[in-house]
Amino acid sequence: MFNEVYDVIVVGAGHAGSEAAAAAANMGSKTLLVTMNLQNIAQMSCNPAMGGIAKGQIVREIDALGGYSGIVSDTSAIQFKMLNKSKGPAMWSPRVQSDRMRFAEDWRMLLEQTKNLDFYQEMVSGLLVEGDKVVGVKTSLGVEVRGKSVVLTNGTFLNGLIHIGDKNFGGGRAGEKAATGITEQLVDLGFDSGRMKTGTPPRVDGRSLDFSKMVEQPGDENPEKFSYLDVTKPLKDQRSCHMSYTSPLVHDLLREGFDRSPMFNGRIKSLGPRYCPSIEDKINRFADKDRHQLFVEPEGWNTVEYYINGFSTSLPEDVQFKALRSVAGFENVKFFRPGYAIEYDYFPPTQLKHTLETKLVSGLYFAGQINGTTGYEEAASQGLMAGINASLKVQENEPFILKRDEAYIGVLIDDLITKGTEEPYRMFTSRAEYRTLLRQDNADLRLTPKGFELGLASEKRLKRMEQKHESAKEFVSFFENTSVKPEEINPILESKKSSPVNQSGKLFKIFARPNIEMDDVRKVESVEAYIQEHNLDREVIEQTEIQVKYSGYIAKEKNNADKLSRLEYVKIPADFDYSKIKSMSFEAREKLKKIQPTTVSQASRISGVSPNDISVLLVYMGR
Numbered sequence: 001m002f003n004e005v006y007d008v009i010v011v012g013a014g015h016a017g018s019e020a021a022a023a024a025a026n027m028g029s030k031t032l033l034v035t036m037n038l039q040n041i042a043q044m045s046c047n048p049a050m051g052g053i054a055k056g057q058i059v060r061e062i063d064a065l066g067g068y069s070g071i072v073s074d075t076s077a078i079q080f081k082m083l084n085k086s087k088g089p090a091m092w093s094p095r096v097q098s099d100r101m102r103f104a105e106d107w108r109m110l111l112e113q114t115k116n117l118d119f120y121q122e123m124v125s126g127l128l129v130e131g132d133k134v135v136g137v138k139t140s141l142g143v144e145v146r147g148k149s150v151v152l153t154n155g156t157f158l159n160g161l162i163h164i165g166d167k168n169f170g171g172g173r174a175g176e177k178a179a180t181g182i183t184e185q186l187v188d189l190g191f192d193s194g195r196m197k198t199g200t201p202p203r204v205d206g207r208s209l210d211f212s213k214m215v216e217q218p219g220d221e222n223p224e225k226f227s228y229l230d231v232t233k234p235l236k237d238q239r240s241c242h243m244s245y246t247s248p249l250v251h252d253l254l255r256e257g258f259d260r261s262p263m264f265n266g267r268i269k270s271l272g273p274r275y276c277p278s279i280e281d282k283i284n285r286f287a288d289k290d291r292h293q294l295f296v297e298p299e300g301w302n303t304v305e306y307y308i309n310g311f312s313t314s315l316p317e318d319v320q321f322k323a324l325r326s327v328a329g330f331e332n333v334k335f336f337r338p339g340y341a342i343e344y345d346y347f348p349p350t351q352l353k354h355t356l357e358t359k360l361v362s363g364l365y366f367a368g369q370i371n372g373t374t375g376y377e378e379a380a381s382q383g384l385m386a387g388i389n390a391s392l393k394v395q396e397n398e399p400f401i402l403k404r405d406e407a408y409i410g411v412l413i414d415d416l417i418t419k420g421t422e423e424p425y426r427m428f429t430s431r432a433e434y435r436t437l438l439r440q441d442n443a444d445l446r447l448t449p450k451g452f453e454l455g456l457a458s459e460k461r462l463k464r465m466e467q468k469h470e471s472a473k474e475f476v477s478f479f480e481n482t483s484v485k486p487e488e489i490n491p492i493l494e495s496k497k498s499s500p501v502n503q504s505g506k507l508f509k510i511f512a513r514p515n516i517e518m519d520d521v522r523k524v525e526s527v528e529a530y531i532q533e534h535n536l537d538r539e540v541i542e543q544t545e546i547q548v549k550y551s552g553y554i555a556k557e558k559n560n561a562d563k564l565s566r567l568e569y570v571k572i573p574a575d576f577d578y579s580k581i582k583s584m585s586f587e588a589r590e591k592l593k594k595i596q597p598t599t600v601s602q603a604s605r606i607s608g609v610s611p612n613d614i615s616v617l618l619v620y621m622g623r
C-alpha cells in the first residue's frame with residue numbers, strides 16, 4: 001500500500017505532531033502524518049486557550065521560526081489578553097481564549113495546504129527497527145510504512161487509563177481509545193518508561209448558568225495577536241470569560257466523595273502537574289483557604305459549552321455535579337461531561353539528545369507529552385524542533401539547537417534532556433535565567449533569521465522583522481539625539497511626580513526614568529511628530545519603549561550570557577570515559593555517564609554535578 005520510503009514519519013497529530021509534520025514537510029522532506037483519528041488534529045484536550053505566562057513567549061517563538069501554532073491561535077481566538085502588563089516586559093505574556101473546534105479545523109486546513117505532507121488514519125502499534133536504526137512503523141492493522149526517521153508524539157495515549165471516581169477504563173482522552181504496543185517495544189529496546197497523570201474539569205451548558213452572579217472578565221481593550229505575520233488582524237469583537245468562587249459548602253460537598261477519589265484511595269499512583277492541581281487536591285493541601293477562583297471560559301464563538309477552569313477533578317461524577325451546583329451562578333448547571341483524570345506512559349527525557357533524537361535508536365525522535373511535559377505550547381515547540389532535526393538529519397545537514405539564551409524553547413529542551421523531570425514539566429519564566437533577553441516582543445528578532453535559514457520562515461517574514469527592528473533602532477537613536485527644553489518637559493514630569501530638570505537634556509535620559517512611559521513622552525511635540533511622520537505602528541513603538549527603558553538590564557544580561565556561553569564551546573567527546581576521573585564524585589561520574597552532556601556547560605547544569613566536579617573535568621580536559 002505504501003510503496004515509497006518517507007523521509008519523516010510523524011506518529012500522532014496532537015500539538016507536537018502537527019508542528020513536527022508541518023516543519024519537516026516545509027523543509028522539503030517527504031512526510032507522513034499517521035494519527036488515530038484525523039477528525040481530532042491538534043485537539044485541545046484540556047483548556048481552550050493558548051499562551052499565558054511563559055507559554056505565550058513559546059507560541060511567539062514557534063511563530064518566529066515559521067511554525068503554525070501562532071497563526072492558528074490568531075485565527076481561532078475569541079479573546080486576547082496580554083498578561084502581566086503591570087510588570088516589566090520580560091514578564092508580558094500573550095494569551096488567547098480559543099474556539100476549540102475552529103482551532104482544530106484551522107490546523108487541519110493549514111496542514112492540508114502543506115506540500116510534501118501525506119496523511120493516514122490508524123494506530124501505530126510498533127516501530128520497524130534494524131540494528132540501532134529506526135526504518136519505519138507498523139500499524140495495528142499490520143500495515144508497514146518505511147521511513148528514514150520517525151517522530152513519536154503520542155501525548156497522553158500510551159496505555160492511557162481514565163479515572164472518574166472508582167471507575168477506570170482505558171483511553172487516551174475522553175471518547176478516544178488508548179494506544180498500545182509502543183511502550184512495550186521501546187522498553188524491550190532498552191528504554192526506561194514511567195507513568196504520569198493529568199486531569200481536566202467538567203464542561204457545562206452555558207444556558208444553565210446565571211452569569212449575573214459572576215464577575216465578567218473581558219479581553220484587552222486594545223487586543224494584540226500572536227503571529228508576526230499579518231494573516232489576521234487583532235480581534236474586533238471578543239467573548240468574555242466570567243469568574244466565580246467555591247465556598248466552604250462546596251468544599252464539604254467535595255469531601256463527601258474523597259473515599260471514592262482515585263487520588264486519595266491509592267488507585268492513581270503517578271504524579272500530576274503540581275502547578276495545576278485538581279480541586280480536591282487544592283482543598284486538601286490548602287485546607288485553611290475557604291474559597292478558590294473558578295474561571296468560566298467559553299469554548300468558542302457559537303457554542304454554549306463552557307470550560308470550568310480551576311475545577312479539574314476525578315471525583316465521582318455525582319459528587320462533581322452536586323458540588324458545582326453550590327457555586328454562585330451554577331445552581332441549575334447542566335453537565336456536558338464530567339471531569340476526569342488520566343494516567344499515561346512517558347519516557348524520561350534524559351534519554352534524548354538536544355535534537356530530541358533518542359540516544360538508543362538512531363533516527364527516532366520523541367516530542368511533546370511523551371517526554372514528560374504538559375501543555376500545548378511545550379508540546380508544539382518540541383514537535384517543531386523534532387520535525388526540523390529529523391528533516392536536517394535525513395538531508396545530512398547539521399542539527400538545529402537553540403541555546404538557553406536564545407529561546408524559551410532552548411531552555412525547555414535543555415532542562416528536559418539535562419535534568420529530566422519526575423512530574424509533568426511546564427514552562428515558567430523563572431526557568432529562564434536570561435528572561436530579559438527572551439521576551440515575547442523580540443522572538444522574531446531572535447529567531448526569524450534562523451527560521452529563514454532553515455527554509456521555514458518566509459522571506460516576507462524576514463523582511464517584516466528587519467523593517468520593524470530597523471524602525472525601532474532609528475526611533476531609539478532619535479531619543480538619544482534629540483534634546484528637550486525644561487519648559488516643555490517639566491509640566492509632564494511634574495504630572496508624573498518626577499523631579500523637574502534645570503536645563504535642556506536628551507529625551508533618552510528622561511524616557512529612561514522608571515515612571516515615565518511612552519504616552520508621557522508622546523506629549524513632547526517632536527516625539528509625536530516623529531511618530532506621525534514615520535507612520536510608526538504599535539509594534540515599533542512598543543519595541544522602542546522596551547529598548548530605551550530596559551537597555552541597562554538587557555545589556556547586563558547579554559554580557560552574563562556571553563560570559564557563561566564560553567563553556568558552551570568546550571565540547572566533550574561522545575566517547576568520553578568519566579570512570580577514569582577518580583577525583584570526581586561518584587554521583588557526578590554516574591550522572592555524566594548516563595546523560596552524556598555534549599558540552600561542559602551542559603554538564604554543569606546536571607543536578608548532582610558540583611562546580612568542583614566541573615573544575616576537575618576542565619583540568620582533565622586540559623583547560
Ligand SMILES: Cc1cc2nc3c(=O)[nH]c(=O)nc-3n(C[C@H](O)[C@H](O)[C@H](O)COP(=O)(O)OP(=O)(O)OC[C@H]3O[C@@H](n4cnc5c(N)ncnc54)[C@H](O)[C@@H]3O)c2cc1C
Binds near residue numbers: 040
Ligand atoms: C485529561 C487531560 C487533561 C489535561 N490537562 C492539562 C492541563 O491542565 N494543563 C496543561 O497544560 N495540559 C493539560 N493536558 C495536556 C495537554 O493536552 C497536552 O500537553 C498536549 O495536548 C500534548 O500534546 P501532544 O501533541 O504531546 O499530545 P496530544 O495532544 O495528546 O496528541 C497525541 C496525538 O497522538 C495520537 N496518537 C497517540 N498514539 C498514537 C498511535 N499509537 N498511533 C497513531 N496516533 C497516535 C492521538 O490520537 C493524538 O492525536 C491535559 C490532557 C488531558 C488528556
